[in-house]
Amino acid sequence: MVPERFDDCVEFANRLKQEVRCSIALQPLFEGFGHGGITKKYPYTAEQEHIMKNFRGRPELKKLPASAADLQVxxxxxxxxxxxxxxxxxxxxxxxxxWDCYAGIELSL
Known part of the structure; x- marks a missing residue:
């Protein structure tokens, strides 16, 4: 979500969650993403950060197994x-x- 198109993305996400039963998460975009080197998060306003943090699709209508993205921190x-x-x-x-990251190493064995 490029900050300049933030409102368009939120409007689309709101329309989508009314029409489709799916999980939707609004994610911040990082500079360099997809271009070989993530550097820093785009500068979002406090209001935009709040919207991204609290936006949810309609998961209450689905019976899905627990997501692998859920973590106990x-x-x-x-x-x-x-x-x-x-x-x-x-x-x-x-x-x-x-910390060390070994993501993907166990898949190559």
Missing amino acids: KYADGKTEQLSTFDLIANDQTNFVG
């Missing part, structure tokens, strides 16, 4: 919270320091 202070990968991206909580 445990913070250093011991607090736990149920979040999705979408929530982590929308809330800019993806800057993990001191």
Whole structure:
């Protein structure tokens, strides 16, 4: 969602969720996405961030298995919270320091 087209995207998402039974998540766009190097999140207003964080499709009409994108996040202070990968991206909580990523390695074995 490029900030300049934000209102168009939200309008379309609202129309879509009225017509189609699907999960819809509004995601922030990162500069460099699809061009070989994600750098930083586009500058969204506080209102746009709030809309992305709280927008939901119509999942209450579906009986879907739990999503692999749902995570139990445990913070250093011991607090736990149920979040999705979408929530982590929308809330800019993806800057993990001191972690290693092995995504895809187990698929190549």
